[in-house]
Amino acid sequence: MLPEPHRLHRSADFSRTVRRGRRMGRQDLVVHAFTRDDLSCVFSIGESRFGLIVSKAVGPAVTRHRVARRLRHICSELLPDVPETADIVIRALPGAAALSSRDLHRQVRSGLKKLGFIDTAPSKDALS
Template sequence: MLPEPHRLRRHADFSLTVRRGRRMGRGDLVVHALDHAQTDKLVSSGGPRFGLVVSKAVGPAVTRHRVARRLRHVCVDLIELIPTGTDVVIRALPGAATASSRDLDKQLRAGLLRLDLLAPVSNSA
């Protein structure tokens, strides 16, 4: 479960992130990110905050909740990797209903990487 300090809850925070943040589309997701260090807004959170948008286009309630659970699980693994003061809104597209958790993880990480919020993973062993 995503810890409380890392959740976006207010409509105003979602709107600000979607409208003023940068956006990167992936196959089954659209990732919106707003780095408050680049704006003059103060952030009370001690780390990044995540918000999810899973509309009825994704499917019935059971499917939407399953997609949201998978995305929250992926976000927990990213908390330590994303800069403090960053708000991320993840909008699930209809294809997310049939995507595996691994695919959602890859797409989210690729979107954050393209937005310069994650460091590239090196494959050196």
């Protein structure tokens, strides 16, 4: 699971990341990324943080929670590859419910790579 210090909680953090950060759309999700270096505040020091947006458009509650659990697991695997000053919000689109965990992982990694937040190739263990 994704450790507590690596989670976005405050609405203001979500809003800042979505509105001021960069965005990369994939087929079944959108990755928003913001570097806290852009701010001169207390939060510029710390660890990378992830937030998830899984709306009712994705499906009923059971489906949304399943998608969110899979995305949290993917985010925890990506922690070593993401800069420490990054805030990342992943918005799941309706097609995410039908994807395998492997396909979700590829789309998240692809979005982060296009945004320049990771540049390493995925490990073979990460996609198993």
